[in-house]
Amino acid sequence: MKRFWERNGIWVLLSLVVVAVSLSLLTYLSATSSFLSNAAGVVAKPFRTAFTAVEQWVDDKQKYYADYTALEEENRLLREKIAEMEEAVRQSQSDSEENALLRELLNLREQRRDFVFESAFVIERSASNWTSSFTLGRGTAHGVAVGNCVVSAEGYLVGVVSEVGYNWCTVLTILDTDTQLGALVFRTGEIAVAGGDFSLMKEGRLKLSYIGTASQLLIGDRIVTSGLGGVYPSDLVIASVEQVQTDDSGLTQYAVLKPMTDIDELTEVFIIKSFDIVE
Amino acid sequence: MMTSRTLTLKWFLFASATLLVALLDAFAFSRISVFGFSPFVFPIMAALAASFEGPLQGSVYAMILGALCDVTLTAPLPCVYTVSFTLCALAAAALSEGVLRPGLLCSAVVSALSLLITASLCALILFFRSGADPAALLGAALHEAAISLPLVFLVHPLFLSIHKKFVF
Structure with missing residues (x-):
């Protein structure tokens, strides 16, 4: 076994290097x-x-x-934020309806976002x-x-x-x-x-x-x-x-x-x- | 003189030890964060295997370990761990055979060197590819090496016990 490594060790090493580089190239090209x-x-x-x-x-x-008090405070802040966002949603709904009406009047294509x-x-x-x-x-x-x-x-x-x-x-x-x-x-x-x-x-x-x-x-x-x-x-x-x-x-x-x-x-x-x- | 059966058994034990450390890394070490950096144990294993088993067998082990890391971990560039671990193994073997007596100190030095080699290679790739700030890259390399080095106290006794079993 030792003689095998002494004679062929460098070739084993080079073969592994070639395999590694080939796999890397395949990764890039694939x-x-x-x-x-x-x-x-x-x-x-x-x-x-x-x-x-x-x-x-x-x-x-x-x-x-976790700390119950911290959760209560976070809950309160989130409720406030929800209220603000609901108001913003109502406003944006109104704006969206107006936008659709104007687009129709101007004969523009309907906007669409499909994901x-x-x-x-x-x-x-x-x-x-x-x-x-x-x-x-x-x-x-x-x-x-x-x-x-x-x-x-x-x-x-x-x-x-x-x-x-x-x-x-x-x-x-x-x-x-x-x-x-x-x-x-x-x-x-x-x-x-x-x-x-x-x-x-x-x-x-x-x-x-x-x-x-x-x-x-x-x-x-x-x-x-x-x-x-x-x-x-x-x-x-x-x-x-x-x-x-x-x-x-x-x-x-x-x-x-x-x-x-x-x-x-x-x-x-x-x-x-x-x-x-x-x- | 080691028979092929003994050699196979020895590398089977090294592979099992590597798998054990890899599982510990996946389950524990990778969840640790010190100043935003996680320890990286694989360069240590590549260095210690070469330090105990010599440049040829150690390089083959390091190359295989590096290839496995390349296909399972995210790296700045494909093949970076294969190349860096092989370099680490060769450097570790050279140091342990020519400069330092094998032992915990030698293991710590070769591990530190291999961590710096790996981190420096990653830093160089990021510097040339994305123009990252050299100071930030150097800091990251030193951080990673510093927090990973204590893991030598885990890997060294594990690999040493396997190496001693097969010393005639």
């Missing part, structure tokens, strides 16, 4: 994940689901015994210190594809599918450095780019770049997807502005954005498999 990644994901899925279920059970038990959703549970959160991602228990078998947007139950954008297997997919969150989205400031209509920044990722924040020099951004402004290019749906809320800062050169501005939802607390999300928007 629309879905490579065979090995897919197989590993399929095998690991039940274990990931089990681990996350146990973790969720423990978390639920801890929260059950096909697939609900999915988070089966694993990535513990990597270099990326921000999580794994869902849905894959090509459910019509999921790379590039599909993922939203929370409230409709806030949380990430984009980056890798998909048979019954699993990896979602890069909006905090990840690889995520870059065409964005729009909802109030002013300014175009910008929202994406992850490594310095902000650990703080749970992302960055709005390429803001015009005459920008009138305010703290609290909603940032939504622009939909330019047709790759992602428009008007998906990404985040809100938390700070507006000038970069080191002093010539351009950027904004620090706070996501609308706590990505680390997500358990169920919705994958937008396809969309049809008529403006």
Whole structure:
């Protein structure tokens, strides 16, 4: 055995290197994940689901015994917020009816936003210190594809599918450095780019770049997807502005954005498999 | 001289130990967060296996471990763990055979080196791909290495006990 390794060890090593590099190239060239990644994901899925279920059970038990006073206060604030939002809904219903009437008078096409959703549970959160991602228990078998947007139950954008297997997919969150989205400031209509920044990722924040020099951004402004290019749906809320800062050169501005939802607390999300928007 | 049966048994035990540590990582270590960073145990295993078993066998182990990490974990680039763990194994074997006497200190040094190699590679990839702030990347690399290093006290006795069983 020792002689085998002495004579052929270097060839074994080189063969393994060739196999590893080939698998990596296949991954890049393939629309879905490579065979090995897919197989590993399929095998690991039940274990990931089990681990996350146990973790969720423990978390639920801890929260059950949380401070009762804090829950009462949160309940009161939520009731106030619901009342404000109900008023806003009534106003928007009235505006929508007026809009439909005006569109009819002007002979314009009916606006339509059709989405096909697939609900999915988070089966694993990535513990990597270099990326921000999580794994869902849905894959090509459910019509999921790379590039599909993922939203929370409230409709806030949380990430984009980056890798998909048979019954699993990896979602890069909006905090990840690889995520870059065409964005729009909802109030002013300014175009910008929202994406992850490594310095902000650990703080749970992302960055709005390429803001015009005459920008009138305010703290609290909603940032939504622009939909330019047709790759992602428009008007998906990404985040809100938390700070507006000038970069080191002093010539351009950027904004620090706070996501609308706590990505680390997500358990169920919705994958937008396809969309049809008529403006 | 080790027979093929003994060699197979030895690497079966190493694989079982690796699986045990991987399960602990999935169930426990990955849930730990210190200043926003989680420990990463796999470079330590690659380094210690090479430190105990030599450059050739250690490199093969590290390469397989790296490939498994590449297909199951999210990384800045595919194949990054295969490459980095192999480098870690070679560096660890060189240090343990030429510079340091095998022991806990040697294991700690090679583990620290392998954690820094892996973290530095990830940081370099992010720097060239997304233009991330070098200071933030360096800080993250040091953070990850610092909070992962205590896990050598878990992996070292486990791997050492397997290595000692097959030393003639």
